[in-house]
Amino acid sequence: MRHTLSVTVEDKPGVLARVASLCARRGFNIRSLTVGPLHTPGLSKITLVVDDVEVEQVTKQLHKLINVLKISELDPDDSLEREVLLVRVSADADARREVRDAAEVFGATTLDVGANSITFELCDHPSRVADFLKLIDHYGVVDLVKSGRVALARGTKSNALAKN
């Protein structure tokens, strides 16, 4: 079972190391981790995806870190999740149209076109990113980089209309 934790931390030196090494020390397997500053100065948000754990122990242990202020587990059905993918796909002149058609279906943006490859960007729900990757893998992935997951709980009703 995979859990997505949204962790608000004080933006102090070493806080990422504390969170990451606590996970290592307690044997919590980190699937992905992203960190970035929040709107409030001095605070950052860590989005942590952990696998196969007693999420209650993870939460309680993280709470013991002095620089951790708040932890919420995000229910996948009730939150907005995004990943960014940059992927270079092998595409010579003959294959180029087909590859671009496939990318268009997913709404991926073309970032760069070379003689034998095209580079796309896709920012979408992790499952859509995975589907896109599966599709273009058929043409030959030359290189890729994927961000960790970021996620936000659905807020008010007006917000809930946003596409998953």
Added chain:
Amino acid sequence: METFTGAQSLIRALEFEGVDVVFGVPGGAILPAYDPLLASPIRHVLARHEQGAGHMAEGYAHATGRVGVVIATSGPAATNIMTPLQDALMDSVPLVAITGQVASTSIGNDAFQEASTTGMAMHCTKHTYLVTSADEIPDVLHEAFHLASTGRRGPVLVDIPKDILVAETEWHDPKPTDMPGYKPTSTGHPLQIRQAIDLLMSAERPVLYVGGGVIAAEAHAELLAFAEASQVPVTTTLMARGAFPDSHPLAMGMPGMHGTYTAVTALQKSDLLVALGTRFDDRVTGDPATFATGAKVIHVDVDPAEIGKVRTPDVPIVGDAKAVLNQLNVELSKRLDNSPRPDRSPWLKTVADWQDEHPLHYEQSEKGLIKAQFVVEQLLEATGGKAIVVSGVGQHQMWASQFWNFSKPRTWINSGGLGTMGFAVPAAIGAKVGSPDELVVAIDGDGSFQMTSQELVTASSEKVPVKVVLINNGGHGMVRQWQTLFYGGRYSAVDLDSGFPDYSALAEATGWMGLLAETPAEVGPAIQKMLGVNDRPVLLEVRTDPEEMVWPMVPAGGSCDNILLGPEDLQ
């Protein structure tokens, strides 16, 4: 106007926090802090090794309940204090460690005596600080003392680069602590308090399973009141010896691997565990899947992460043991006013029968050898139990815990969670510094003793007249016991009986009085002689039976149902 430095600010901050003694060893990076120390009323105890300084600070904290302070320099000194830091973390000992660091401009350059102290200490402490400006010293120290001494107590490390110690600054009284990420819960939730008493009123075989949290919270009086009002028998873990008087009719002694038959069996047969400030440690539970399977659990702990870590409780109560016991006492007394008192007599009779049938016991040697248990009994008799007993780690530790009769908290100081051999001598020195009017006796083993015996000199030169009763069985007795029981008697690397050291000579060479007892008849008089000397520390070596084993025993990872009472149970 004279300049005021970070180092002066540090010493002033320690004074502001009410520190009266620090334990340490100077060195390059921390050197600036040692100069203003000369002008301070704070006593500095100069240990011979930083690990010793750390255990002294722990012993001080155990004996007094106050925050122990250890000071060390960077690099090797900082690595040397990792053992006491982890020890303090495992046993929830309030400690502040101050380490010097290479200049902030050199950090990361592999400078002389550089080590990543905060990196190493991250897992061995409650929190770490790397000071980045001399101006923040008063506030950082204030936070460090607050963290160490509140909630679940523990060690906090403050690492200060040398350039910050010499930087110019101004003193300011620390701001009130404002840590949005640290708000320990003190009182229990009223609904859970009521549910706890509901369970207690309907339980037939309840047990109070008491841990070190009760001593940390100074909750012994509340515990006594609760046990007596509820008529529930009490078992005190290795960290809680002294939290409840052993002479009390409801006392069952220690649970766990070397616990009493009564305590171990009462937990196994119980239908309700009231766990107070304790963490279901593997040395108590054995195989947790087989531990007290018929019992519901009320778990009170100040650390929410302990609740549900090993055993899912029926009633979780996050709170300080003293506050929660007060709440439980109030609720219980209300309930007893309005409903019939549960009849505990069948259960207490069962417990009393177990105590009669299977008391702690040992056989005197047919070969005239001294039994370690006998030494503990003799010491108990000679002192009337009026002593702070400190131990190392091993067989002697178990015998001391089993055969001493504890009546007060903070009279038993040992390394429980980490099992740090070498703890006794320095911890005894720290305890005596903190409680100079008390008799402080370390019961140590020869293996444990040799790990930190350089601190004998510290006791002499600092004029700390502690006493050490050295249970010399000529080897690593507990390892030997496991090799006897689980490795077919194939003894590997356990023999320390090479004739060295000559303990009396070692004692005399380091300014101690050295005494020796080689026969049972010599033990009592030697103890009397030891107790009569108070102008210097005394080391009494007692040569004991090397083959003696600690009983009862629940083999590691096994079920507490299969408790072995002695060698006769091995087949």
